[in-house]
Amino acid sequence: xxxxxxxxxxxxxxxxxxxxxxxxxxxxxxxxxxxIIVFCAVFAxxxxxxxxxxxxxxxxxxxxxxxxxxxxxxGRDILSRIIYGTRTGLMxxxxxxxxxxxxxxxxxxxxxxxxxxxxxxxxxxxxxFYAFPQLVFVLAIxxxxxxxxxxxxxxxxxIGWPLYARVVRGxxxxxxxxxxxxxxxxxxxxxxxxxxxxxxxxxLAPIIVVLTLGLPTxxxxxxxxxxxxxxxxxxxxxxxxxxxSARGYMADQWWWATSVGLAIVITVLGFNFxxxxxRDALDPRLRY
Amino acid sequence: xxxxxxxxxxxxxxxxxxxxVVKAVDGIDFDIHKGEIFxxxxxxxxxxxxxxxxxxRVVQSPPGRIVDGRVMFEGMxxxxxxxxxxxxxxxxxxxxxxxxxxxxxxxxxxxxDQIAEAIQLHQRAVKKEVPxxxxxALDLVRIPDPRDRMYQYPHQFSGGMKQRAMIAMMLACNPxxxxxxxPTTAVDVTIQVQILELLKELREKxxxxxxxxxxxxxxxxxxxxxxxxxxxxxxxxxxxxxxxFGGPKHPYTNALLGAFPSAEKKRGQLTVIPGFVxxxxxxxxxxxxxxxxxxxxxxxxxxxxxxxxxxEGHIVRCHLYEGGKG
Amino acid sequence: xxSRADKKIVEVRGLKKYFIAERGLFxxxxxxxxxxxxxDFQINRGEIFxxxxxxxxxxxxxxxxxLGLWKPTAGRVYFDGRDIAxxxxxxxxxxxxxxxxxxxxxxxxxxxxxLVRDIVGRPLEAFEIAKxxxxxxxxxxxxxxxxxxxxxxxxxxxxxxGGQQQRIAVARVLALNPDFVVLDEPTSALDMSVQAHILxxxxxLHQKYNFTYLFISHDLNVIEHISDRIGVMYxxxxxxxxxxxxxxxxxxxxxxxxxxxxVLTPSPKRRRKRExxxxxxxxxxxxxxxxxxxxxxxxxxxxxxxQFPELMDVGGGHQVAxxxxx
Numbered sequence: 001x002x003x004x005x006x007x008x009x010x011x012x013x014x015x016x017x018x019x020x021x022x023x024x025x026x027x028x029x030x031x032x033x034x035x036i037i038v039f040c041a042v043f044a045x046x047x048x049x050x051x052x053x054x055x056x057x058x059x060x061x062x063x064x065x066x067x068x069x070x071x072x073x074x075g076r077d078i079l080s081r082i083i084y085g086t087r088t089g090l091m092x093x094x095x096x097x098x099x100x101x102x103x104x105x106x107x108x109x110x111x112x113x114x115x116x117x118x119x120x121x122x123x124x125x126x127x128x129f130y131a132f133p134q135l136v137f138v139l140a141i142x143x144x145x146x147x148x149x150x151x152x153x154x155x156x157x158x159i160g161w162p163l164y165a166r167v168v169r170g171x172x173x174x175x176x177x178x179x180x181x182x183x184x185x186x187x188x189x190x191x192x193x194x195x196x197x198x199x200x201x202x203x204l205a206p207i208i209v210v211l212t213l214g215l216p217t218x219x220x221x222x223x224x225x226x227x228x229x230x231x232x233x234x235x236x237x238x239x240x241x242x243x244x245s246a247r248g249y250m251a252d253q254w255w256w257a258t259s260v261g262l263a264i265v266i267t268v269l270g271f272n273f274x275x276x277x278x279r280d281a282l283d284p285r286l287r288y
Numbered sequence: 289x290x291x292x293x294x295x296x297x298x299x300x301x302x303x304x305x306x307x308x309v310v311k312a313v314d315g316i317d318f319d320i321h322k323g324e325i326f327x328x329x330x331x332x333x334x335x336x337x338x339x340x341x342x343x344x345r346v347v348q349s350p351p352g353r354i355v356d357g358r359v360m361f362e363g364m365x366x367x368x369x370x371x372x373x374x375x376x377x378x379x380x381x382x383x384x385x386x387x388x389x390x391x392x393x394x395x396x397x398x399x400x401d402q403i404a405e406a407i408q409l410h411q412r413a414v415k416k417e418v419p420x421x422x423x424x425a426l427d428l429v430r431i432p433d434p435r436d437r438m439y440q441y442p443h444q445f446s447g448g449m450k451q452r453a454m455i456a457m458m459l460a461c462n463p464x465x466x467x468x469x470x471p472t473t474a475v476d477v478t479i480q481v482q483i484l485e486l487l488k489e490l491r492e493k494x495x496x497x498x499x500x501x502x503x504x505x506x507x508x509x510x511x512x513x514x515x516x517x518x519x520x521x522x523x524x525x526x527x528x529x530x531x532x533f534g535g536p537k538h539p540y541t542n543a544l545l546g547a548f549p550s551a552e553k554k555r556g557q558l559t560v561i562p563g564f565v566x567x568x569x570x571x572x573x574x575x576x577x578x579x580x581x582x583x584x585x586x587x588x589x590x591x592x593x594x595x596x597x598x599x600e601g602h603i604v605r606c607h608l609y610e611g612g613k614g
Numbered sequence: 615x616x617s618r619a620d621k622k623i624v625e626v627r628g629l630k631k632y633f634i635a636e637r638g639l640f641x642x643x644x645x646x647x648x649x650x651x652x653x654d655f656q657i658n659r660g661e662i663f664x665x666x667x668x669x670x671x672x673x674x675x676x677x678x679x680x681l682g683l684w685k686p687t688a689g690r691v692y693f694d695g696r697d698i699a700x701x702x703x704x705x706x707x708x709x710x711x712x713x714x715x716x717x718x719x720x721x722x723x724x725x726x727x728x729l730v731r732d733i734v735g736r737p738l739e740a741f742e743i744a745k746x747x748x749x750x751x752x753x754x755x756x757x758x759x760x761x762x763x764x765x766x767x768x769x770x771x772x773x774x775x776g777g778q779q780q781r782i783a784v785a786r787v788l789a790l791n792p793d794f795v796v797l798d799e800p801t802s803a804l805d806m807s808v809q810a811h812i813l814x815x816x817x818x819l820h821q822k823y824n825f826t827y828l829f830i831s832h833d834l835n836v837i838e839h840i841s842d843r844i845g846v847m848y849x850x851x852x853x854x855x856x857x858x859x860x861x862x863x864x865x866x867x868x869x870x871x872x873x874x875x876x877v878l879t880p881s882p883k884r885r886r887k888r889e890x891x892x893x894x895x896x897x898x899x900x901x902x903x904x905x906x907x908x909x910x911x912x913x914x915x916x917x918x919x920x921q922f923p924e925l926m927d928v929g930g931g932h933q934v935a936x937x938x939x940x
Contacts, residue, residue, distance in 0.1 A: 186710060476668040477877075481888060482891075506878025548806065556817035
């Protein structure tokens with residue numbers, strides 16, 4: 001089992017797609033940034049110098065050797081909060097993106113493969129959901145139900161799937177036209193097996209790309225919501241939330257808002273570069 | 289025999305790739321005479337297309353390079369002249385058409401304009417005369433209603449007509465030698481005979497000299513006067529048409545003719561050549577055909593057989609015929 | 615006692631398949647591709663039926679329609695006496711066990727991420743014939759039968775040459791042991807020597823297992839060589855059907871005669887002037903009215919422009935669709 005994994009890994013590493021990816025400097029930068037963020041998220045307990053929730057120093061202290069990015073209004077280390085923020089952001093982002101995939105991918109598969117009425121219904125549903133402004137919808141749902149992180153995540157998850165369905169459906173239509181799919185039918189394969197064995201594996205590449213590009217969107221939107229006061233509430237370490245708090249202190253303690261803001265920007269850029277690089281390497285013809 | 293129009297001696301074109309040196313053309317000699325149709329035949333990978341590209345010095349470089357050889361044409365060695373002089377040869381003295389006419393014609397320009405461009409480039413034609421020269425060229429290749437057709441775009445032409453328009457473009461420059469690389473492979477069978485008939489007419493009426501490259505033995509038999517058979521970068525046999533098809537000497541030629549399906553041959557009994565086409569990076573030692581040859585002897589594994597004349601104009605490279613005997 | 619009707623394994627009546635060429639303003643179609651435009655014929659058990667024609671004639675489409683891979687626009691396909699249009703999805707899938715296909719380009723008919731073992735063996739699992747160890751045994755047997763090393767089943771298709779890939783495709787059919795096989799230009803993409811291999815293999819298997827073949831090709835030499843009976847198609851219509859010898863000795867349809875004239879073989883004797891068909895092969899989008907061939911036919915009469923002639927039996931199983939006959 002181990003040998004086949006290393007073989008597979010080597011095959012992937014030397015494949016033309018991987019080579020193309022490696023040549024793309026921005027994509028590599030993105031990979032580095034994302035790796036750092038994931039590392040921070042997983043090993044936050046070891047990486048962060050302080051506990052993010054405890055008061056560990058004077059309030060609103062400027063950056064120093066002790067507190068590299070200074071402290072916030074409650075005396076918490078900003079750097080540590082940013083590091084732990086990766087964990088929060090990533091978890092929320094992954095959940096939202098996971099929902100998008102879980103709803104969108106199967107719908108895209110059956111719409112693309114079976115066509116006809118099913119395709120029509122699914123695509124019109126996708127159009128309707130797509131037409132809704134994401135933020136407004138989430139706020140509205142928040143208003144209707146309990147405002148809180150769960151509601152936000154679920155609302156976002158429900159509204160954002162159309163893109164995934166569309167991308168998958170497009171790829172399915174492309175794969176469906178391949179001769180080996182027709183051959184599979186000619187040799188007795190049942191429809192659902194064709195989807196599982198032939199169609200779906202070919203859809204993985206575009207799915208990975210849109211997931212990677214969707215993650216920063218999810219993170220950004222949830223940060224925006226937290227900034228507005230919905231979703232996450234203090235003392236949880238979350239960037240949007242912190243940014244909201246930091247806003248009031250922009251004049252004198254500008255380093256607080258700036259560092260949190262930069263963290264958001266770098267994260268989003270990192271994922272975008274990575275996603276673009278993956279797309280160029282795997283499937284440059286990806287159209288949304 | 290009169291001095292040949294084109295004399296190729298020892299042509300070698302290699303491709304220097306990451307995987308090794310691909311010896312696409314590995315030392316070939318042949319002559320093309322004025323007013324004859326010379327056929328170069330072989331299966332895929334034998335080097336026939338690369339030969340044509342080498343004559344015109346348009347081999348993709350890198351990774352390809354003509355490493356040796358002389359190509360005598362109109363008193364010059366084409367391998368030695370400058371690129372500037374070569375440009376004057378290309379198109380004007382030696383021109384070439386390819387298998388796929390779709391990609392050779394620009395879809396956004398009218399057919400007439402593209403032919404006019406060729407004419408203006410290579411003939412000193414007065415501007416007023418150009419349209420009638422274009423119509424003449426189209427008429428020469430038997431395109432109906434040439435005066436109307438020349439205002440049409442390539443997509444309005446069928447595959448066969450596009451191929452003929454390409455030939456017209458080639459002829460517009462009045463070249464001494466036309467090279468046609470698989471001109472009928474992408475075309476229907478009833479159109480193929482039309483185009484081959486056209487080539488024959490060009491030879492008869494215009495005295496054109498043509499080098500025809502194909503993998504199709506039937507096409508060769510139909511139009512060629514003399515034929516050379518290529519295998520793995522070498523010419524293994526060359527002769528006039530009747531001698532080659534009536535009395536092939538090289539085992540590969542024999543096997544190829546035996547493999548040709550026809551109604552007379554019994555089902556299941558076509559000649560099969562065992563083994564595989566050899567690698568051009570690591571070709572077999574000695575005669576490259578020896579691993580697949582039913583008559584291979586020890587010497588075949590050691591030495592590439594020399595070219596031996598076994599009949600009038602009939603040359604073979606095979607140890608079976610050393611010393612001129614059969 | 616078997617009735618004469620039992621001789622047929624496949625029968626096709628009034629078969630039509632139109633594709634949308636251009637969409638109209640609303641939901642209708644402005645232009646249709648009449649790929650198959652009313653075709654009737656039958657294939658007898660155990661025979662090799664060759665379907666030949668130039669581009670756009672619809673021969674490949676006929677093959678796919680017979681297998682039920684595409685639904686006809688009109689007309690019926692009968693397999694073993696049963697109308698396949700009346701079968702539901704499950705029955706049709708079961709029917710596929712008895713009919714199989716070999717494509718022109720083997721590589722595109724394989725999922726490139728699958729091992730050869732699964733490409734050949736998956737149908738066995740899909741039809742619940744065998745799985746696991748037993749499946750591998752059957753795959754090994756099939757690979758051996760087509761001349762491949764059974765150990766190669768653990769490789770990927772791209773590791774094989776074109777000819778070997780086509781043999782894998784044949785193995786896939788063999789493992790299933792169907793009654794009827796559609797061969798859609800199985801050798802058109804292969805070199806001549808490789809083609810000979812595959813043709814021999816197909817002939818041997820046909821004899822050994824008593825398959826029935828529908829052999830589709832544009833190459834008349836191949837069709838001549840391998841078929842028992844031949845059907846000639848032109849722009850969606852069937853023009854003539856006859857046993858091979860009868861078609862050669864006595865081609866009745868003018869198109870058939872021109873087609874046979876266009877066959878090129880590597881014979882040493884130069885043929886005297888061929889009768890060359892003028893004009894282009896029409897597109898199936900706007901086919902000529904009446905008899906599709908009339909614009910190019912030197913014998914065209916008034917009635918030919920107005921009405922398509924019915925396919926008529928002139929004795930001995932020889933059928934023609936031509937106003938000149940009958």
